[in-house]
Amino acid sequence: MCGIVGYVGFRKAAEVLLDGLRRVEYRGYDSAGLAVRTEKGLEIVKEVGKVSDLEQVARGRNLTGCQGIGHTRWATHGGVTVTNAHPHADGAGRFALVHNGIIENYLDLQEELHAKGVCFFSQTDTEVIVQLLAHLRAETDDMPTALTLLQQRLNGSFALAIIDAQEPECFYCVRRGSPLVLGLGVEECFCASDVSALLPYTKNVVYLEEGDTARVCTKGVEIWNECGEEVCRDVAIVDWDVSMSEKDGYPHYMLKEINEQGAVFRSTLKGRITEGRIDLSNDLDWDASKINSWKNVHIVACGTSYYASLVAQRALEQWTDCHIVVDVASEYRYRRMKADPSTLAVFVSQSGETADTLAAQRKARSEGAHCLAITNVRGSTLAREVHDVLLLKAGPEIGVAATKTFMGQMVALYLLALFLGEARRTLSAAEAKRLAEELLHLPYKVEIVLNRQDAIKEIARKYAEKRNFLYLGRGNTYPVALEGALKLKEISYIHAEAYAAGEMKHGPIALLEPDVPVLVIVPRNSLYEKTLSNIQEAKARHSAIIAVGTDGDALLPHHVEDILWIPWTDEEFVPFLAVVPLQLFAYHAAVLRGCEIDQPRNLAKSVTVE
Numbered sequence: 001m002c003g004i005v006g007y008v009g010f011r012k013a014a015e016v017l018l019d020g021l022r023r024v025e026y027r028g029y030d031s032a033g034l035a036v037r038t039e040k041g042l043e044i045v046k047e048v049g050k051v052s053d054l055e056q057v058a059r060g061r062n063l064t065g066c067q068g069i070g071h072t073r074w075a076t077h078g079g080v081t082v083t084n085a086h087p088h089a090d091g092a093g094r095f096a097l098v099h100n101g102i103i104e105n106y107l108d109l110q111e112e113l114h115a116k117g118v119c120f121f122s123q124t125d126t127e128v129i130v131q132l133l134a135h136l137r138a139e140t141d142d143m144p145t146a147l148t149l150l151q152q153r154l155n156g157s158f159a160l161a162i163i164d165a166q167e168p169e170c171f172y173c174v175r176r177g178s179p180l181v182l183g184l185g186v187e188e189c190f191c192a193s194d195v196s197a198l199l200p201y202t203k204n205v206v207y208l209e210e211g212d213t214a215r216v217c218t219k220g221v222e223i224w225n226e227c228g229e230e231v232c233r234d235v236a237i238v239d240w241d242v243s244m245s246e247k248d249g250y251p252h253y254m255l256k257e258i259n260e261q262g263a264v265f266r267s268t269l270k271g272r273i274t275e276g277r278i279d280l281s282n283d284l285d286w287d288a289s290k291i292n293s294w295k296n297v298h299i300v301a302c303g304t305s306y307y308a309s310l311v312a313q314r315a316l317e318q319w320t321d322c323h324i325v326v327d328v329a330s331e332y333r334y335r336r337m338k339a340d341p342s343t344l345a346v347f348v349s350q351s352g353e354t355a356d357t358l359a360a361q362r363k364a365r366s367e368g369a370h371c372l373a374i375t376n377v378r379g380s381t382l383a384r385e386v387h388d389v390l391l392l393k394a395g396p397e398i399g400v401a402a403t404k405t406f407m408g409q410m411v412a413l414y415l416l417a418l419f420l421g422e423a424r425r426t427l428s429a430a431e432a433k434r435l436a437e438e439l440l441h442l443p444y445k446v447e448i449v450l451n452r453q454d455a456i457k458e459i460a461r462k463y464a465e466k467r468n469f470l471y472l473g474r475g476n477t478y479p480v481a482l483e484g485a486l487k488l489k490e491i492s493y494i495h496a497e498a499y500a501a502g503e504m505k506h507g508p509i510a511l512l513e514p515d516v517p518v519l520v521i522v523p524r525n526s527l528y529e530k531t532l533s534n535i536q537e538a539k540a541r542h543s544a545i546i547a548v549g550t551d552g553d554a555l556l557p558h559h560v561e562d563i564l565w566i567p568w569t570d571e572e573f574v575p576f577l578a579v580v581p582l583q584l585f586a587y588h589a590a591v592l593r594g595c596e597i598d599q600p601r602n603l604a605k606s607v608t609v610e
């Protein structure tokens with residue numbers, strides 16, 4: 001949940017680190033810090049608040065060195081204070097260290113070090129690591145050996161970047177359970193929690209494996225595995241470019257990312273539909289006997305990725321004969337759910353680094369399931385651990401509230417559902433072709449909704465001051481209602497609850513009163529009349545009704561106050577269109593309320609701890 005960067009080379013390290021920290025700031029943003037090796041030794045600067053606050057302080061210090069590490073924090077152990085911000089140093093000031101993750105046995109280690117006379121200054125688990133390292137380094141011949149021993153003493157998850165005042169040409173990295181990627185430039189090298197921090201400098205990267213330790217120098221990197229044996233890791237070429245992680249004239253990343261959804265849709269489809277047939281042969285090497293061996297499909301995810309999975313559940317149930325189970329990863333990992341070789345287990349994660357999703361995958365895999373990742377990040381931990389990967393191709397998503405990756409996830413999951421249906425012959429070739437053709441039209445329809453932003457903004461203006469909302473949907477729009485309510489909660493801090501419309505009478509109707517608007521997704525589909533009845537029930541309690549309705553529906557305006565219009569599409573595909581006005585509604589309501597859009601309070605983009 002924190003962002004790490006490291007640099008060694010010919011540039012002014014403080015500038016590279018601040019630039020990198022701005023790019024990984026979405027990972028955590030309550031405090032930030034950096035350590036640079038200058039002629040005076042290790043200079044550490046830390047500040048509570050955003051990277052921009054750190055920049056103010058760092059500018060006054062004129063840090064000249066070309067080697068350093070930086071960190072942006074999302075507090076776990078210890079409050080948000082300058083002392084608790086990273087980097088942390090050992091008592092003698094020889095080592096400075098930044099950490100992403102959690103050390104579960106830090107209290108035991110702290111007690112052990114206390115007994116040896118070590119004083120601690122912060123309330124963090126991280127300070128224990130650097131103090132322990134100082135002890136281990138004093139007892140060993142070299143740093144890689146000390147770091148191998150250090151790993152053996154630590155329980156939990158960690159990505160570490162460390163500088164040693166006595167080694168002017170390099171810094172060190174260690175990775176176990178939290179992401180860390182190395183960037184290889186010419187006469188300079190980098191490390192970062194994710195590639196977006198490296199994009200302005202290099203596209204050549206090395207994804208560290210579990211348990212790896214690296215020495216990062218200007219000329220390149222040396223890597224040791226968890227046993228301390230020197231190893232070679234492949235260099236990968238990143239196919240994102242730096243412009244993809246810029247705001248591009250938009251006031252917020254979130255708005256840019258919402259507006260990219262037509263393009264994301266096309267890019268996730270690209271090369272995967274040939275002559276009206278779903279063709280995943282470039283991604284998945286699955287033959288008929290393998291596909292037919294699966295009786296169960298488990299889809300496991302968190303947050304927005306879970307809601308995309310719930311949408312896909314309906315499609316998979318309709319187009320295949322498999323038994324479909326969808327669960328949140330934090331539940332699935334502790335349930336006695338049988339995931340044997342007759343199970344295709346699909347893990348949906350934008351980042352590919354969500355701790356619960358990773359743990360759920362390891363569980364399913366250990367039980368014999370065939371594991372597929374649907375992720376946006378090539379080289380992520382999830383992508384490297386599963387049997388197969390289906391990439392979203394959405395480009396980097398910087399806004400903490402997921403938008404374009406929800407769209408990409410639904411596209412990838414629908415491709416999978418159609419592919420399985422056709423391969424298992426539960427969906428006729430003609431029907432699969434018709435559905436694939438509508439998929440190809442959908443990006444244009446998404447863009448039609450995006451062109452209606454002014455109308456959506458005006459409706460958001462009417463309701464932005466409300467304190468509570470109820471969101472309702474039925475069938476495949478119920479998960480869209482969940483996602484719409486989550487977006488509103490996350491960025492505007494308005495309380496919103498989402499229910500299956502038919503459930504309203506079973507409890508939530510008690511919440512209704514004139515000041516509680518109800519947002520209902522009511523497309524012209526087979527459940528239209530049923531949802532209209534639910535609207536009547538809410539109206540009878542004097543709630544204002546905002547509907548997501550289908551263009552040309554002449555009846556709807558007689559029943560509701562405001563309508564967010566979407567074009568017609570097949571019932572199966574309504575979620576792709578219905579979610580867009582809900583994202584924009586949440587965005588504009590939050591802007592009107594003066595909220596921080598891209599970095600909402602208390603959140604971090606990747607939840608890399610349990």
Ligand code: M6R
Pocket residue numbers: 302303304305348349350351352353354357400401402403490603605606607
């Ligand atoms: O990277 P992941 O898709 O695994 O992340 C899952 C959730 O943490 C994420 O979707 C979260 O709910 C977002 N804040 C939603 O906007």
